[in-house]
Amino acid sequence: MRSNLSYPVLIILLALYSTACGPDSQNQAVTPTEEVSEISPEQIDHLGITNPDKLSAASKRALKWPDVGNEWFGEFRVFDLKGDLAYEEGVVRRDPSAMIYEEGKYFVWYSKSTGPSQGFGGNVEVDKVFPWDRCDIWYATSEDGWTWKEEGPAVKRGAKGAYDDRSVFTVEIMAHEGKYYLCYQTVKSPYNVRVKNQVGLAWADSPHGPWTKSEKPILSPADNGVWKGEEQNRFNVVRKGDFDSHKVHDPCILHYKGKFYLYYKGEQMGEEITFGGRQIRHGVAIADDPLGPYVKSPYNPISNSGHEICVWPFQGGIGSLITTDGPEKNTIQWSPDGINFEIQSVIKGAPHAIGLNRALADTDTEPFKIFEWGLTHQYKNSDYQYIRRFSGKRRVNHVAKGASAKTNQ
Numbered sequence: 099m100r101s102n103l104s105y106p107v108l109i110i111l112l113a114l115y116s117t118a119c120g121p122d123s124q125n126q127a128v129t130p131t132e133e134v135s136e137i138s139p140e141q142i143d144h145l146g147i148t149n150p151d152k153l154s155a156a157s158k159r160a161l162k163w164p165d166v167g168n169e170w171f172g173e174f175r176v177f178d179l180k181g182d183l184a185y186e187e188g189v190v191r192r193d194p195s196a197m198i199y200e201e202g203k204y205f206v207w208y209s210k211s212t213g214p215s216q217g218f219g220g221n222v223e224v225d226k227v228f229p230w231d232r233c234d235i236w237y238a239t240s241e242d243g244w245t246w247k248e249e250g251p252a253v254k255r256g257a258k259g260a261y262d263d264r265s266v267f268t269v270e271i272m273a274h275e276g277k278y279y280l281c282y283q284t285v286k287s288p289y290n291v292r293v294k295n296q297v298g299l300a301w302a303d304s305p306h307g308p309w310t311k312s313e314k315p316i317l318s319p320a321d322n323g324v325w326k327g328e329e330q331n332r333f334n335v336v337r338k339g340d341f342d343s344h345k346v347h348d349p350c351i352l353h354y355k356g357k358f359y360l361y362y363k364g365e366q367m368g369e370e371i372t373f374g375g376r377q378i379r380h381g382v383a384i385a386d387d388p389l390g391p392y393v394k395s396p397y398n399p400i401s402n403s404g405h406e407i408c409v410w411p412f413q414g415g416i417g418s419l420i421t422t423d424g425p426e427k428n429t430i431q432w433s434p435d436g437i438n439f440e441i442q443s444v445i446k447g448a449p450h451a452i453g454l455n456r457a458l459a460d461t462d463t464e465p466f467k468i469f470e471w472g473l474t475h476q477y478k479n480s481d482y483q484y485i486r487r488f489s490g491k492r493r494v495n496h497v498a499k500g501a502s503a504k505t506n507q
Contacts, residue, residue: 137161170430170443172466172492176474182248183238185484188212190229191236192483193268193406194453194473195280196350197243198305200273204240205305206453206473206485207252207280209233209267214481218330222288229483231289233267235282237305243455243471243487253280253300253309261286261315262298270350270407271305272388273456278302279388281349281360284315291332294319295345297362299389316390317346317360317383323367335368341379341399343367348407351388352436354416358385359436360392361407361418364399374425380404380418382437397437403427406451410468412461417468421448430465449474449488466492 137150145160147153153161178184183191195207211233216225226232235253238246253269256262262284269282284298296315302308323339332344342364349362360383370377379399383392403424410417415434420426428448431439442465453473461468469490475483 164440164442166442168443168494169492170432170465172443172445172469172490174447174449174469174488174490176449176476177487177489179244179246179485179487181240181245183246183485185478185482188482190233190481190483191485192229192475193451194475194485195269195271196454196456197473198271198273199457200305202241204243204455204457205237205271206240206246207235207237207269207271208453208475208485209269210236210251211265218291222290227289229481230267230283231265231285233265235266235269235280249306252307253282253298253311256284256311258287261296262311263287264289266298268348268406268451270348272351272353273305274353274388276303277388278305279351280309281316281351283347283349290330292325292330292344295347295365297346297349297360301389312389316392317349317362317394319343319346319364325367333368338366338368340364341366342381342394344369346381348405350407350409352409352411352416353388354411354436358388358392359383359416360385361409363404363407372425374403374423374427376423378404378423380407380420395437400433400437400439401426401431403429408452408454410454410456410461412465412468417442417465419445419448419452421450432465449476449486451475452488464492466490 141161142150147157190211191208193209197204197206209230213226215227215229218227234251234255237252238248240246253266255266264285264287267283269280272279280300282298284296285293297317299312299316300309320340320343323343324336326334326336344367345365347363349360352359362381364379364381366377380401381394381398382400383394385392401420403426404420405422408419415432416436418431418439420429420431428445429441430443430445432442433439451474454468455472458468458470471489474486474488476486477483
């Protein structure tokens with residue numbers, strides 16, 4: 099017998115019938131009984147779950163969150179510096195390294211250039227395309243961390259034709275067994291949008307130098323991506339390749355478990371914008387000697403997100419501040435082995451390009467102690483940046499204005 103109902107109407111009625119006769123006409127996301135039985139009364143109370151037999155996707159995710167407390171959570175403030183690192187019109191000072199304390203002073207290294215940047219619209223052979231273009235690495239010292247004296251250049255660009263002839267920038271310091279090591283980004287001219295950044299290394303017997311530079315890069319991008327066409331367009335690719343097929347950035351070397359772990363940011367050819375923003379991830383390369391050779395970990399990438407590298411030893415593992423880009427941005431993560439990282443807290447407003455204070459003590463008992471104070475950079479505008487000081491403080495509660503609270507802050 100043929101129905102008089104049209105096909106679309108029949109489909110709608112069947113859908114309504116299945117909804118009304120389903121297990122729950124108000125909520126289709128019914129959790130099986132075996133999942134509910136694993137939820138404790140304490141979890142239900144802590145997460146404010148109304149009905150443990152009816153869990154939304156959000157509640158299911160919340161039940162999987164690690165019970166790490168708020169030991170890793172805190173907030174930041176930023177302040178101007180005095181002396182030579184105060185803002186100077188026409189001068190770029192950015193990307194401060196970590197600080198070390200030697201000879202009764204704090205030492206910091208940073209990228210320095212002068213003049214505005216013109217971008218890629220003109221003649222890239224003579225123009226300055228970014229604030230970090232045409233940089234040398236300088237250093238400064240301070241007795242109190244507030245007033246700084248600029249001591250001069252530490253590592254300069256290489257001779258024409260060298261792998262570092264265009265710019266050396268975004269530097270980090272490692273002190274190890276009486277020697278000092280600077281790792282940094284390098285660019286070879288011409289600086290176009292498809293140029294492949296690399297990592298260089300310099301070493302010295304004193305934080306004042308003189309510095310000996312590596313003749314070749316110690317780290318280079320993966321070589322398995324393929325550009326599409328000849329046009330200078332970084333987003334046109336035949337194959338994207340590894341997460342670091344375009345650039346290796348923001349290097350930082352840590353002595354860890356008897357080896358040297360070189361953490362770095364990778365940028366991929368054909369980089370995309372995803373639901374987390376730019377497609378940026380971190381990797382690590384490991385060596386037996388601080389001079390290398392550095393071999394990339396087969397477990398790379400070791401993060402789903404991030405920008406500038408900010409890593410430090412903590413309780414036998416490695417802590418990492420992940421900022422700016424990707425679905426896990428603005429988090430602090432920790433790894434028991436330097437490779438496998440898990441989120442410990444979500445951080446709002448972390449300063450840019452943090453230079454940690456490696457002289458801080460007691461960081462193995464208080465996770466947020468490493469952020470007590472350090473250095474950062476701030477954009478005055480798109481052409482000029484300057485170095486500032488930050489302070490960080492663990493936050494354990496929140497109260498209304500005028501209310502009192504007993505706290506161990």
